[in-house]
Amino acid sequence: MSEQELKALRVRIDSLDEKILQLISDRARCAEEVARVKMASLAEGEQPVFYRPEREAQVLKRVMERNKGPLGNEEMARLFREIMSSCLALENPLKVAYLGPEGTFTQAAAMKHFGHAVISKPMAAIDEVFREVAAGAVNFGVVPVENSTEGAVNHTLDSFLEHDMVICGEVELRIHHHLLVGENTKTDSISRIYSHAQSLAQCRKWLDAHYPNVERVAVSSNAEAAKRVKGEWNSAAIAGDMAAGLYGLTRLAEKIEDRPDNSTRFLMIGNQEVPPTGDDKTSIIVSMSNKPGALHELLVPFHDNGIDLTRIETRPSRSGKWTYVFFIDFVGHHRDPLIKGVLEKISQEAVALKVLGSYPKAVL
Ligand SMILES: O=C(O)C(=O)C[C@]1(C(=O)O)C=C[C@@H](O)C=C1
Numbered sequence: 373m374s375e376q377e378l379k380a381l382r383v384r385i386d387s388l389d390e391k392i393l394q395l396i397s398d399r400a401r402c403a404e405e406v407a408r409v410k411m412a413s414l415a416e417g418e419q420p421v422f423y424r425p426e427r428e429a430q431v432l433k434r435v436m437e438r439n440k441g442p443l444g445n446e447e448m449a450r451l452f453r454e455i456m457s458s459c460l461a462l463e464n465p466l467k468v469a470y471l472g473p474e475g476t477f478t479q480a481a482a483m484k485h486f487g488h489a490v491i492s493k494p495m496a497a498i499d500e501v502f503r504e505v506a507a508g509a510v511n512f513g514v515v516p517v518e519n520s521t522e523g524a525v526n527h528t529l530d531s532f533l534e535h536d537m538v539i540c541g542e543v544e545l546r547i548h549h550h551l552l553v554g555e556n557t558k559t560d561s562i563s564r565i566y567s568h569a570q571s572l573a574q575c576r577k578w579l580d581a582h583y584p585n586v587e588r589v590a591v592s593s594n595a596e597a598a599k600r601v602k603g604e605w606n607s608a609a610i611a612g613d614m615a616a617g618l619y620g621l622t623r624l625a626e627k628i629e630d631r632p633d634n635s636t637r638f639l640m641i642g643n644q645e646v647p648p649t650g651d652d653k654t655s656i657i658v659s660m661s662n663k664p665g666a667l668h669e670l671l672v673p674f675h676d677n678g679i680d681l682t683r684i685e686t687r688p689s690r691s692g693k694w695t696y697v698f699f700i701d702f703v704g705h706h707r708d709p710l711i712k713g714v715l716e717k718i719s720q721e722a723v724a725l726k727v728l729g730s731y732p733k734a735v736l
Pocket residue numbers: 403406407422423424425427428431455456457459460463
């Protein structure tokens with residue numbers, strides 16, 4: 373390519389950027405207007421609701437449907453995700469608590485779902501995220517709920533039994549783990565590997581093959597593992613890209629998770645119910661009496677109505693020895709007439725039924 377051609381293309385890019393700039397500014401002004409309309413239409417004593425997950429899902433889906441490339445659908449939606457995040461911040465910036473410290477996969481999930489224009493607050497434990505939302509100190513919380521290799525995150529499920537929370541969204545993240553070392557690490561003398569227990573489990577086979585005799589130390593998060601390694605010459609950490617970048621560590625081995633499709637699902641929790649979008653999921657907690665066939669009775673209405681169950685998890689109920697609650701996710705919104713009927717049927721058989729929320733299926 374000649375210098376001349378390159379120059380001409382850059383002139384074209386400058387001109388397109390000017391147009392994009394103008395269009396983004398016009399869109400941001402529109403969002404400001406939306407905020408004004410929302411404020412003007414409030415009833416006496418009503419609080420404005422600026423964040424509309426159902427609308428955001430619709431905007432992102434539309435972008436993906438209309439995208440003709442060359443950028444991929446996900447890439448394009450990510451760009452619009454950030455534009456919308458900034459537009460919302462103009463209306464009213466969201467405050468979001470997540471399972472910290474900084475650099476965790478949960479922070480990455482929060483950014484994937486809400487974009488970067490939020491005020492984010494790292495919390496030391498899952499239960500603290502729930503408490504922060506319950507206290508009204510933040511608008512939303514982000515917590516991990518299940519991993520494709522290791523299964524349920526029990527702390528999260530148990531926290532739902534203790535707090536009244538509404539689930540307003542979900543996001544899935546591919547989890548890639550790396551073996552990270554600091555500048556001063558003597559890589560041939562590693563005697564200790566730090567990580568969160570779930571991550572150590574997700575890399576068990578790789579560790580058995582490559583570091584069979586090295587001590588594995590479970591710490592509160594992957595980011596905490598990365599932080600510790602920075603000051604020690606004989607240790608390494610298993611963590612992801614964000615933690616590596618944050619603590620300036622280098623990758624001794626990349627993508628060491630045992631399963632290449634290793635993914636974690638996260639939930640957004642808050643106090644706000646989300647209206648139907650036509651492509652939703654619902655999460656419920658049900659406790660049944662401890663008698664033979666109780667689980668069968670619970671599942672029959674789903675089967676009879678052709679409702680797609682996406683997950684079922686069992687936890688001790690905490691209110692009696694050997695009694696259990698079921699966490700169930702299924703496709704549909706609790707306001708859909710079909711789902712309403714199923715929930716009514718279940719509540720006739722159940723000791724207790726709680727709808728944790730209906731929310732748009734993850735778009736990104
Ligand atoms: O449509 C709205 O209600 C808006 O506030 C606008 C907008 C957007 O930028 O498109 C911004 C934030 C909401 O969460 C959803 C959409």
